[in-house]
Amino acid sequence: MTNRALRRACVSLVAAAALTGVAACGGSSDGDGGSSAKGGDKGSSGKKEGGGFSPLAALRTVADTTDKAESSKIEGTTVMGSQMSMKMNGAMSWNKGVVGDMKVNFTGGAMAQQMKQLGGSSIDYRYLPDAYYANMGDEFAKQAGGKHWIKYDYETLAQMAGASGEYLKDQMENTTPNQSVKMLLASGDVKKVGDEKVRGVDATHYSGTVDVADLAGKSSDLDAKQLSALKKQLDQAGLKTEKVDIWVDDEDLLVKKTEKGETKDGTFSSTVFYSDYGTEVDTTEPSAGDTMDFKELVKQQQPQS
Secondary structure, eight states: OOOHHHHHHHHHHHHHHHTTGGGOOOOOOOOOOOOOOOOOTTTTTSSSGTTTOHHHHHHHHHHHHHHHOOEEEEEEEEEEEEEEEEEEEEEOOBBBEEEEEEOOOOOOEHHHHHHTTTTEEEEEEEEEEEEEEOOOOHHHHHHTTOOOOEEEEEHHHHHSSGGHHHHHHHHHHOOOOOHHHHHHHHHHHHEEEEEEEEEEOOOOOOOOOOHHHHHHHHOOOOOOOHHHHHHHHHHHHHHOOEEEEEEEESSSSEEEEEEEEEEEEEEEEEEEEETTTTTTOOOOOOOOGGEEEEHHHHTTTTTOO
């Protein structure tokens, strides 16, 4: 594999993490979907709906409780049509910005083929408040001056993603489990499905449909021109709505989330499980001597004049 082809594969794989690995934890939204819940009783996740708690009121409690938990273990899968399927496993904290470690295994699609070219099937990610880092392995290091890690700062993401840049930057910096709850609150379209078991845990199931462009307008600071351009990008991708389902335990904590939508490249689907809230997360920045900046990697892909 040539140096340029190797680096091109790395650019594609690292960029994919910005749109899948972390985004799978839930899109950012500050919408509340209506008036505030009253009472604040513990265990209001639909269990007392007959006593005056609507699904929206119950979910406001869930969003607050999950946010205050500050960390959890995360396990999930994501499929993006023929482009990619992957599994992820790790832990995240969100009390002082999003911090955590995640291992992503590419199990199918074009991304898995690119990983084979890199001599493996998985990438270790480290997330810090201003950037995330991807360990691309020994094959990449051989062509990158011995450096294994790529640094992808969120400002770079914003600059390179066109009209959706600032929106994606916000997602990367604020992705926490309770964001999927906020997505349903912002949509206003949510219903209680019923009581079910999630990996042996009693849970209440809620479901709703989110208009992606409408949510972006409600939850971002984009001006009219930026929002119009973002909607155009979403139309080009074929992504208009997402079906979001969440499961909440008796402690008002999110234990499972699924998202599903259609794009021009096929069905997008994500399933994530959350457990061990309050788990200790100790993530460190890779050494500078073992790290290449993403901007430098992209520059090496540009044709020489």
